Amino acid sequence: MQQKWNQNFDGEPMTDIPQKFLNAGCDVYMVMQLRHDEKILDERFASMRELHRRGKTPDPEHYEVTYYADLPAMWQDAPNNEVLEELFQMFNLSRPQDFEGHSLSVSDVIALKRNGEVSVHYVDSIGFKDLQGFLDKQPERPSVLMNLKEKCDAPECNPTVCRKARDEHEL
Structure with a gap:
């Protein structure tokens, strides 16, 4: 071949x-x-x-x-x-x-x-x-922080996990 x-x-x-x-x-x-x-x-x-x-x-x-x-x-x-x-x-x-x-x-x-x-x-x-x-040029990708914020803003979010993520990353 x-x-x-x-x-x-x-x-x-x-x-x-x-x-x-x-x-x-x-x-x-x-x-x-x-x-x-x-x-x-x-x-x-x-x-x-x-x-x-x-x-x-x-x-x-x-x-x-x-x-x-x-x-x-x-x-x-x-x-x-x-x-x-x-x-x-x-x-x-x-x-x-x-x-x-x-x-x-x-x-x-x-x-x-x-x-x-x-x-x-x-x-x-x-x-x-x-x-x-x-x-x-790199393809635009949402940042890790934006992904976390979107997950935390979702209705099915675990409040304890999101509160910790917000505190750690100042979301």
Whole structure:
């Protein structure tokens, strides 16, 4: 069995590819495309200008990694804009056999890690737009304190436990 980009050597799917990308010790790239989800259908193929008109920005939670690989050595000294153009051409004209996404288009994201520096780029209607901090965004999760407060405010709350939790955490 030929190993695919998103499988471990044992054929099992890899998990947390964005973290693997960020931790890579060599030059790598990652292609991200919008998940198939009715809630974000209006973001598919939308230019950055169109997103801003709607009051939106690209949200990493709406994307899935569709490809990850080492950056070819022949592009080592090329500027980012040339590498991005080469990747765009590659994923439209001579796609890797194990790439299962659609041809690169507006609203897709390409992340590069070169010489330890990470940059993320939105495929726009003309060229690419930098997405500062795109991979830094963490999904919003309620804090432990907010979860405790919600539980204590619930009708089935144990008053003794909640009183202690409120005292300890100043809820």
